[in-house]
Amino acid sequence: DTGVSQDPRHKITKRGQNVTFRCDPISEHNRLYWYRQTLGQGPEFLTYFQNEAQLEKSRLLSDRFSAERPKGSFSTLEIQRTEQGDSAMYLCASSLEGTRDFEQFFGPGTRLTVL
Amino acid sequence: GQQLNQSPQSMFIQEGEDVSMNCTSSSIFNTWLWYKQDPGEGPVLLIALYKAGELTSNGRLTAQFGITRKDSFLNISASIPSDVGIYFCAGQLMTGTASKLTFGTGTRLQVTL
Numbered sequence: 001d002t003g004v005s006q007d008p009r010h011k012i013t014k015r016g017q018n019v020t021f022r023c024d025p026i027s028e029h030n031r032l033y034w035y036r037q038t039l040g041q042g043p044e045f046l047t048y049f050q051n052e053a054q055l056e057k058s059r060l061l062s063d064r065f066s067a068e069r070p071k072g073s074f075s076t077l078e079i080q081r082t083e084q085g086d087s088a089m090y091l092c093a094s095s096l097e098g099t100r101d102f103e104q105f106f107g108p109g110t111r112l113t114v115l
Numbered sequence: 116g117q118q119l120n121q122s123p124q125s126m127f128i129q130e131g132e133d134v135s136m137n138c139t140s141s142s143i144f145n146t147w148l149w150y151k152q153d154p155g156e157g158p159v160l161l162i163a164l165y166k167a168g169e170l171t172s173n174g175r176l177t178a179q180f181g182i183t184r185k186d187s188f189l190n191i192s193a194s195i196p197s198d199v200g201i202y203f204c205a206g207q208l209m210t211g212t213a214s215k216l217t218f219g220t221g222t223r224l225q226v227t228l
Contacts, residue, residue: 031214
């Protein structure tokens with residue numbers, strides 16, 4: 001399978017715990033994005049990387065959120081001291097820089113439930 | 116927050132019927148894309164549009180990039196049961212950061228036999 005993969009697919013945690021999600025993009029794609037999607041809404045942009053550089057962060061990304069892409073391949077998204085409002089689907093997408101780089105391909109998502 | 120309005124919010128159609136949905140914005144977009152999302156899965160890219168007025172097809176799907184750059188339309192011909200899902204429009208704002216997509220609120224499609 002050469003698509004975007006995410007792990008885990010589901011995560012249930014208690015309020016106050018830290019969680020970390022992983023995303024593996026399509027292998028030749030150098031751009032990687034994180035989005036958050038709540039029930040009944042479209043995905044909302046959180047942050048994006050070009051290679052290992054994090055180039056933009058949304059206002060939605062509070063100080064409790066941190067994302068990394070240390071070697072320009074896979075990425076991790078960590079949420080510290082989770083709150084119930086963090087419950088959502090966290091989606092990762094990747095694209096290839098170039099004339100069609102807006103064609104972002106999404107992974108299956110990680111559904112987070114904070115109790 | 117969201118800047119794209121999709122209509123209708125939901126629709127029930129019979130198998131074999133054609134479907135039309137649209138996406139509008141008060142802002143100008145450089146690029147429009149249409150995605151389909153099944154429950155519990157990530158969005159799947161259906162069609163990408165790059166030029167105002169562009170009409171692009173992908174099988175039974177046809178999408179158009181509005182001349183004003185503020186809207187887009189998606190048509191599905193001869194719907195089948197596997198067309199069920201939520202359809203999202205997405206775009207890159209002309210004044211926005213490269214690569215960041217803004218999504219609409221979705222159109223939920225249900226197909227009856």
